[in-house]
Amino acid sequence: MSKQFTPAEVASHKDAENGMYIIIDDGVFDVAGFIDEHPGGAKILKRVVGKDASKQFWKYHNEGVLKKYAAKLKVGTVKESAKL
């Protein structure tokens, strides 16, 4: 079973030491080791660290990107919906 995080726990992971977590749909991804390699740039990714970036993610990527990177970056799922 994958690890479950509350949105507050995700929000507390915001730096290279603790991990840089972002939420996409119900998944939690640690982009700390990926941010400097992100083809869309580090800056845009940095702005959503600790947050639900589903809307931004689906604007620029497709399912294939998520599937490809999930193996490397996915650390768990969200316990509660982060959406308002």
Ligand code: HEM
């Ligand atoms: C797990 C998180 C993410 C992964 C693995 C990821 C991966 C990628 C990859 C592989 C590309 C190259 C284009 C492609 O193959 O489709 C890309 C481009 C891009 N990404 Fe991300 N990305 C992530 C999150 C985000 C987020 C949260 C944003 C916005 C806040 C973002 C904004 C962009 C932009 C603007 C581009 C360039 C699109 C273009 O040139 O047309 N990405 N990303």
